[in-house]
Amino acid sequence: MFTIAGMALYDRIESEMINARRQRDDVALGTLSLLKSELVRASKEGGASGRIDDDLVVRVTRKEVKRREEAIEVYRKAGREESASREEAEMRVLRDYLPASLSEDQIEAEVRAVIAEVKPDGPKGFGLVMKAATARLAGRAEGNEIAKVTRRLLGS
Secondary structure, X not given: OOOEOOEOHHHHHHHHHHHHHHOXXXXXXXXXXXXXXXXHHHHHOHHHOXXXXXXXXXXXXXXXXXXXXXXXXXXXXXXXXXXXXXXHHHHHHHXXXXXXXXXXXXXXXXXXXXXXXXXOOHHHHHHHHHHHHHHHOOXXXXXXXHHHHHHHHHOO
């Protein structure tokens, strides 16, 4: 559970929504409102059992950041710079709720440790290493970054 300054992430979102409303910060208010509604929706799905914990906040926030990244790319290709700038502003608000990502060197160290534990049979063991490394690095590194390092280390 990631608690920042002794406060659960969901409580922090609600608190910062109030501040954004007071400061008339439309971008922050809109982004946090959308995030809150996505969290409530996600908490009612699957195995979440109606609870909103920090892991759910991080998972949903990552998904929303990824949506913004894709939208920025589409807007830039279409020449809609104003829309891309708004998406970037929303993404900055969302990134405040994510834990710091690991550097490539840190990811490599973790993947090396996993390889030492799993002892894969060369490049054929990619799936086993990825499964263990993804579980170990959950919430701290993107899957494609883990895969890139794993491929390089396994020589595939």
